[in-house]
Amino acid sequence: MDLNSVSMFVRVVQLGSFSKAGVELGVPKSTISKKIAELEVHLQTTLLRRTTRSLQLTESGRTFFEQASKSLSELKSAEVYAQEANLEPAGVLRVTAVADFATQVISPILAGFLKKYPKIKLELVQTDKVLDLVNDNIDVAVRIGKLTDSNLKSRKLGKHRYQMMASPAYLKSCPPLNSPQDLKNHTCLVFAPRSDFRVWNLKTDRYKASIDVNGQFVSSSASAVRMLAIEGAGIALLPVPTCVSELESGKLKIVLPSWELEEANVHFVYQKLEFTPLKVTAFLDYVGERIKPMLQY
Numbered sequence: 001m002d003l004n005s006v007s008m009f010v011r012v013v014q015l016g017s018f019s020k021a022g023v024e025l026g027v028p029k030s031t032i033s034k035k036i037a038e039l040e041v042h043l044q045t046t047l048l049r050r051t052t053r054s055l056q057l058t059e060s061g062r063t064f065f066e067q068a069s070k071s072l073s074e075l076k077s078a079e080v081y082a083q084e085a086n087l088e089p090a091g092v093l094r095v096t097a098v099a100d101f102a103t104q105v106i107s108p109i110l111a112g113f114l115k116k117y118p119k120i121k122l123e124l125v126q127t128d129k130v131l132d133l134v135n136d137n138i139d140v141a142v143r144i145g146k147l148t149d150s151n152l153k154s155r156k157l158g159k160h161r162y163q164m165m166a167s168p169a170y171l172k173s174c175p176p177l178n179s180p181q182d183l184k185n186h187t188c189l190v191f192a193p194r195s196d197f198r199v200w201n202l203k204t205d206r207y208k209a210s211i212d213v214n215g216q217f218v219s220s221s222a223s224a225v226r227m228l229a230i231e232g233a234g235i236a237l238l239p240v241p242t243c244v245s246e247l248e249s250g251k252l253k254i255v256l257p258s259w260e261l262e263e264a265n266v267h268f269v270y271q272k273l274e275f276t277p278l279k280v281t282a283f284l285d286y287v288g289e290r291i292k293p294m295l296q297y
Helices: 003-015 018-025 029-043 059-084 099-116 168-173 180-185 222-230 244-249 278-294
Strands: 048-050 055-057 091-097 120-126 140-144 152-159 162-166 188-191 199-203 208-212 215-219 235-239 265-271
Touching: 003 018, 003 029, 003 048, 003 055, 003 059, 018 029, 055 059, 091 099, 091 278, 099 120, 099 140, 099 222, 099 278, 120 278, 140 278, 152 278, 180 199, 180 208, 188 222, 215 222, 222 235, 265 278
Parallel strands: 091 120, 091 140, 188 215, 188 235
Antiparallel strands: 048 055, 140 265, 152 265, 162 235, 199 208
């Protein structure tokens, strides 16, 4: 079997386009089409159904794609491991994290990391969208909250404390707020990078409460939610480490300070490969060691 054809097929499926795969791989679209046709002949099955607007995997094509992409990933990892055995960490390293965490927690550490590893070219993707490590070509992702993908390796860094905050102006005119149940009488600003964040699962040392808040404003951007909270639009459940300046200046105040988000652990996640590339290991060790003191276990 021609591994080059298999690689082209996998990339076409991941990108959803012959043209995009051709641009990325630096070969004509016709060459990719021919290689995949030869692969189908070799396998004696149809892998893709093509129309003018879309690509659709056949049942056998989906099974082959899942196995082939996994095998190619492992082969690439073995190749990288062999090449790096006696070398220093190098190459393009793509890391993703939610925007606020990336800016305020990770970014200050990166100058030292790049100085220590000058052969690494780091690309930091700041987005509140949960990216797919394989399809989006991500080496390391920072995930906050409950992990849901068992196909990834993880390394726990600590806990990102989330507490309820509001502006002094809002607190002057708002209804009484003595317990989490009172939140139902308040306007809430919901930071929801995932659907499960729309329900506030709160805890103290002794108690727990699950509140389906009245979310007049919902956003996947912590910055947008924080800005509205500063302007007095309501109560927000926000990560404490990214709101330090607003809390110190008095623009925001913590309400119900004994209550915080129940599940807010911070993990590095990365692909399960037989051999983890040196560039990934270097990032996990260097940045992880410096992030841990900032997070509460």
